Amino acid sequence: MSAPGSGSSSSSSSSSVDIVHLVSEMRRAEPLVHCLTNSVVRQITADVLLAAGAAPAMVDHPEEAADFAAVASGVLVNVGNPTAEQVEGMHAAIGSAREHGTPWVLDPVAVGGLTLRTGLATGWLDHVPAAIRANASEIV
Template structure:
């Protein structure tokens, strides 16, 4: 069972899931390119008038709270309604929750509306579970270890698979905890690698209904982590690393991922 998540990569590439991204304007272009390189199809349909209908035809939906405008937040609420009506899995990325009042209010208003997954750094997950004070913008100031309790609480309360990004990633769902060792520190020198991981998680969740959701979330993280490791063998500065990372998302195979990534059930 430990390696069943490796099947997901090929299912994404075969099924080209259509991922509706309601995300912050800083990372829209990069997120779309990450989805394309990974084998999915991006659509940034985020306005209140269109987002609900589109969420009913999309394969997966990303809700990233990163640049809050009143209009986009309404678009996000509508998309969540549409996703829930149609059974489309949606992913919540609570960027900088806890530290800033407006987005905290928004995130708290949607977190119990049945996200299929929640992805954030340790500080965000701790804050969202009501256990901490939030990070410094998108930087985590809590450790991933410390987020285990918070992640378990959140997973139990919401039914979501909770993913905590860090030096090691942590994937928590009701009754299962997986640690993932992959990636490279250079990923943090390129804007949008974390945010696009949220989008890729929606792609994996939307690619198939045959796999366990925990495995699908794990697979998205392993894909990004392995691509980061491959990129680091080609480039050691952030401009060329970003290019090599997109290339590696496109090129990496399930065998590569099996070799590069270590998972540990806890």
């Protein structure tokens, strides 16, 4: 391991450069992120995506979700506090994302503790999310 300031590159500094580059590229692309998320975090999710340079869209109606997932840069599915209509929209968006090669992220809020959410998230694993964003207690 090299001493700080020695001029040698370490894996952590190269990772930092990669992250800076990736964030810059993401901001340049201004991705359209289709968010199907719960009412508790909807505004926070939108604010974070806007701050990161993305364009969030909260489209969860079943009659629009599939169409929107087809044109989005990515889809976020957060299973916290779902209504029956949102679940229907989530199914449609995930199916459309897979069909159109759109990456999608699963956020399994309270999975393992609640039957409906656990069943939804477990079933959606068959649709191969690009990533799972979860707390440690939600992925055990």
